[in-house]
Amino acid sequence: MTLDANGDSPPSLYEFDAAGALLSTQLPLPRKSGKVRDLYDLGETLLVVSTDRISAFDYILPSGIPDKGRLLTQMSAFWFDFLGGRHHLISTDVPASLSGFDTGPLEGRIMEVQKAQVVPFECVVRGYLEGSGWREYQESGQICGEALPAGLRQCDQLPEPIFTPATKAERGHDENVSIQRMISDLGRETAEALREKSLDIYQRASRHARSRGILIADTKFEFGTIGDELVLIDEVLTPDSSRFWDASIYQPGAAQPSFDKQFVREWLSQCGWDKNSPPPALPDDIIRQTAAKYREAYERLS
Template identity: 55%
Template structure:
């Protein structure tokens, strides 16, 4: 394994907000996004991280920002383009950092689902709907939907995001903006799903975040990574149950095998689980980008 996990950055004197994975530093009209190697499961951040996970997420996002013909917030991949503190750990930041434009964040997760999985499958079993959208009877878990659906969610600082009907989104951010975001989300999903298919990957669902800058809609945050999307290998896809995925599945499965109650501090991940999870993230990177991961 290339290095120890980088679980938290510290830039002296720079205002910071820390999410489950990212440390976001405020440099005025620009932000520095640092993707750490933290990993969360069941709404808890694990005590130890997955080495280079942040570099995988950043590299995949960079690939999509370059490929998608959509306005986005990325300015540079070089943190040294900012006026960093003299004690900034530049070597650790390289590969996991994005200098981005600051926008007015739209407080909605824009989720597109092409397949029936996760919370959507749970709701469908109970009501034959997903976020209130009626679907045909008799669909199996992980089945491809007749057409992709847009299922927005509220952004939660901690814990699960909450699915909301499109009408609630309209009430919160306005009809015109909601319509534009729904249309743009479908457009990006379709392009990304078509590209992923050429790499042998199914894009089952994904979530986008958007911001506004001088009245323009900007794609922000990470995009189409294993942390924000369900990627399934096409060669093992079989509807009727859960699918193997390019993400933290090894972590979830191991936690489920322990006696952890999910209400107290989680246990430390064994080295084997860390290694397997890292390999799965890197596999996703290499399949999607067509390039060898550079931090092996």
């Protein structure tokens, strides 16, 4: 063990839980932290570190999902390459500027990206009727001002994929809004470009996923601007940003099993937690099942 000048052990750069999940990184660089990712400013570029943290019901849980961050990073890298076009990813290799640090825990879970001015909307595309879209449809027959046919069931495929933007919330849930709200805030040209790009990406990704036996029920994209150009940023088409369903067992009319943190949400809903106090640790079997679903989604899609 290396000691600092005072004879003390230097602070650890990484925090792991008992299962080996990486919960936090503390590199000595300017840092911002979200629910899952730690973001570091490298000067000309940014370093995005996907930890193994997992959130549910707007809480970050005390238990992580081992290797979740690596799977999310590798899945995003796959999709950026598959989709082509303009995006912010530069490399998934550890930058040379970090050569003086212990970077072993970062391997496979980082993206060095270009800096971009983030567009303040989530670009949501829905191909199937579920989640907040299903709730809104039940109340009004619409989603974000988009009228839909009467008589649709939960998880029905929509006649055509629809673009349903949402405002980005720092805390709590994003708010679904109409395209008119986006036009008002960003201008018609930018809003229409975001809708067109989002629908195109969704449709191309959905064709590939379907060929691998997976339905992309809905997903959310983030875009930013570099100069005057709209660029795809953040993660893309992962189980944290999308609903993936197994095409072989798809049956509309009820909720579908999905390749995400479904086991976590179900256990938290049934364990007696009030969803207003610090959440409990996850049992080992829920951690294992959740990790297996993330890995299966990655392996089947990539």
